[in-house]
Amino acid sequence: MKHRFIFILLLSLFYSTQAQDTIIVYDILNQSITKIDPVAYDSTQTFNHTSFSMGTLGNPATLITIPPNSNLFPNSNFSKPELAENFHNLLDYPIRTAVALHFYNADTFSGTGCSGIMVGPDLVLTAAHCVRRVGNAPTWHTDSFLIAPAYNNGQIQSSLPSSWVKKIYLFQENYNGSLWHETALLQLREPIGLDIGWVGIAYTSDASYFDNKVFHKLSYPAIRDPFDTSKVYNGDSLYYNYGYIDTFPSFPSTYLGVRGGWGVPGQSGSSLFYTNNINAYYSFGVSSLSHNYAHAYINAQMFYQLQNIIDNYAYTVPITTIPNTSSVKVYPNPFKTQTTFEFENPSSIAYDFELIDVQGRVVIKQHQIKDNSLTINRKNLNQGIYFFRFIHKGQTIFSGKLQVQD
Structure with a gap:
C-alpha cells in the first residue's frame, strides 16, 4: 500500500x-x-x-x-x-x-x-x-x-x-x-x-x-x-x-x-x-x-x-423562522463583576449560551434562554479574553469576544 x-x-x-x-x-x-x-x-x-x-x-x-x-x-x-x-x-x-x-x-x-x-x-x-x-x-x-x-x-x-x-x-x-x-x-x-x-x-x-x-x-x-x-x-x-x-x-x-x-x-x-x-x-x-x-x-x-x-445542485435548506439577530449588545465589555448581553428576541426563541476560554473550554453554560437579555456574574473567571455564542437548534446565531478585567 x-x-x-x-x-x-x-x-x-x-x-x-x-x-x-x-x-x-x-x-x-x-x-x-x-x-x-x-x-x-x-x-x-x-x-x-x-x-x-x-x-x-x-x-x-x-x-x-x-x-x-x-x-x-x-x-x-x-x-x-x-x-x-x-x-x-x-x-x-x-x-x-x-x-x-x-x-x-x-x-x-x-x-x-x-x-x-x-x-x-x-x-x-x-x-x-x-x-x-x-x-x-x-x-x-x-x-x-x-x-x-x-x-x-x-x-x-x-x-x-x-x-x-x-x-x-x-x-x-x-x-x-x-x-x-x-x-x-x-x-x-x-x-x-x-x-x-x-x-x-x-x-x-x-x-x-x-x-x-x-x-x-x-x-x-x-x-x-x-x-x-x-x-x-x-x-x-x-x-x-x-x-x-x-x-x-x-x-x-x-x-x-x-x-x-x-x-x-x-x-x-x-x-x-x-x-x-x-x-x-x-x-x-x-x-x-x-x-x-x-x-x-x-x-x-x-x-x-x-x-x-x-x-x-444540492438540497436547499428551508428558510428559517429565526429573526434577524446578527448583533448583540454587551455591556460593560471589558467587565469586572458582571456583564449583560442584550439582543432581539420577539418570538421568545429558546437559546443556549456558552462562554469559552482561549483554550476552547466551556466555562459557563446556560440553557433555554427565552428573554432578550442575559446577565452573567464573573464568579471565578480569570482575567483575560473569552468568547461567547448563543445557539439555537445547533446553529450559532450570534457570537463575539468578551474581556474580563481585574
Whole structure:
C-alpha cells in the first residue's frame, strides 16, 4: 500500500499541467453522465467559505485549541491517530459529521474503503480516488456507496441516520484518471445533514492563515501502519488526531499536511478542518497522499466550483423562522463583576449560551434562554479574553469576544 501512494504521486506528473474546472456528474442510479460548466469568480478575493450547521441534534463538542505535546509525528506538533472515543462523544458535533464510506457490489458489503465529512445537508466531501481509480483506464471503485456517520467498533450508529450515495461530482481531470483537483462531492439520497450537521469548506490565498492554528482530523485508517507495525487498523473505528500543520506549495498542486507524518490507506478522503469552537468549522483539504500526511488543498479555483454545487445542485435548506439577530449588545465589555448581553428576541426563541476560554473550554453554560437579555456574574473567571455564542437548534446565531478585567 505504501508503494501505491508513491505510484499515485508519480502518475499524476504525467497528466496535463492545465487543470480543468468542468465538473463531471455521475448518477449512480441511472448510470448516466452529465457535466456542469465552470463558474466565474472574483480571483482577487483572498478568503471565502461555505456555511456550517450543527443540525437539529446540536450538542457541540469543545475541540482542543492548543497543540498536543505527546504521541506526535516526528519533529512536528501534530499527533498520531488515536481512537476518537477517547477524546470525544462520537454523537456530538462536529465529530458525527465524519463518515465512513462503505463499498457495496451487487448489494454485498465489500468493506470500508475511505473517509469523508459532511459539507452540506446531503453532501459528503472526500477524495476523488476514493470513488474512481486513477490511471490510464479509470473506473468506479464499486457500484454503490453507503455513508455511515461516526461509524465505530464495526457498528453503524443506531441513533444517527445513514444514506446511500445517489450522485458523484468530480473534476474533469479526476474523471479522466489524474490527481489534479483531488476532491469529490457525494450527493446522498437523504439530507441527513439536517440532523447531524455539516462543516463548511474554505480557502485562503494567505499562507500565514495556517500559522499557529490547530487543525483536526477524523478518519478511518484501514490497514497496519506501514511505519509503525504496532498499530493495526481495519477501518472499523473512528480515529482522531490534531495539531499544527504545514503547507507544501509543489507540483502538481498545493498540499496541506505534516512534515514527517504519514497517512494510512482508509484515511483517504478525510479532512483537515479548523474550528474556533464558535463560528468557524471549515475543511481546507482532503487526505490524498501518504507522504508528509498530504491533503489536497481546496484552492480558489476549486472552491467556487464546489460552492456552485453546494448552492445550486444540492438540497436547499428551508428558510428559517429565526429573526434577524446578527448583533448583540454587551455591556460593560471589558467587565469586572458582571456583564449583560442584550439582543432581539420577539418570538421568545429558546437559546443556549456558552462562554469559552482561549483554550476552547466551556466555562459557563446556560440553557433555554427565552428573554432578550442575559446577565452573567464573573464568579471565578480569570482575567483575560473569552468568547461567547448563543445557539439555537445547533446553529450559532450570534457570537463575539468578551474581556474580563481585574
